[in-house]
Amino acid sequence: MKFEYVLLALLSFRPYSGYDLRKWLEVEGQFLRSRAHHSQIYRLLGRMVTDGWVEFExxxxxxxxxxxxxRLTAEGRRVLLEWVRSPYEPPSRFQDVDFMSRFGFTVALDRQAAKVLVxxxxxxxxxxxxxxxGRPRTLRFExxxxxxxxxxxxxxxxxMHEQGARSVDLWITWLEDTMRWLEAE
Structure with a gap:
């Protein structure tokens, strides 16, 4: 997942300064991305201004x-919605940061896309x-x-296998509950 999408999604909620984006990511968004450095945020914002995705006052x-x-421009909104509605390819590891980021923002922007994602x-x-x-688990020593x-x-x-199995079962339960919630809304 590109960090630009997280920034675009946050800017779809309200205007932010670069400093406020960093503060939000360090507290509320700490599970979306590890340690977003302020220079990275400002560099991306500059590129996004150049690309016409955001503007500032x-x-x-x-x-x-x-x-x-x-704040988002019409082009930034188009790019953001394109990402939200783009196909999701699950990685081999569950509870991936990309899924959680996409989920959090997609639910707010397009419920149908959120159902497809989940x-x-x-x-x-x-x-x-x-x-x-049920696969046989072997660990060989020579x-x-x-x-x-x-x-x-x-x-x-x-x-470790037992813990992984419990964790993925809990994840599946969360996904099933989330799908029911999305369908009921």
Whole structure:
């Protein structure tokens, strides 16, 4: 997922300064992206202005530097909706940041696209569980270094598998509940 889409989506809610975008991402948006540096945000905003996706007005601030308040243009709105409605390709790992970002913003912008997004993720995870849940799990050892305890390694990997299975089952339950919520709204 390109970070530009997160910024466009946030700007679809209200105008933001670059500083306010960074603050939001550090607190409310901390699960959307890890450590967004202010230079990256300002560089992307500059590129998005050049591309015609956003525009800004200067907001004079008494006793502080003036701020640029960025807002979406019609072209930025078009690009954002194109992303929201674009096909989603689930990665092999569930609970991916791309899904959560797309979900959070897509629900607000296009409920039908949100249903497609959640349905795609749900179908993929169910198929993934069906394909891998009952597989034989083996961990082979051939002349391991003396410190390796094969029994402990097998037990550790079995515990990790059990935790992964519980986690993906919980994720599927959340997706099913979310789909029901989207369909009821």
């Amino acid at each position: 200067v907001d004079p601030r008494e006793g502080r530097p003036d701020a640029k308040l960025y 349905g795609t993720e749900l179908e993929y995870r169910r198929a993934q569980v069906a394909r891998f849940r 002349n391991p270094v003396p410190e390796v305890d094969p029994d402990m390694a097998r037990a550790a990997f079995e515990r």
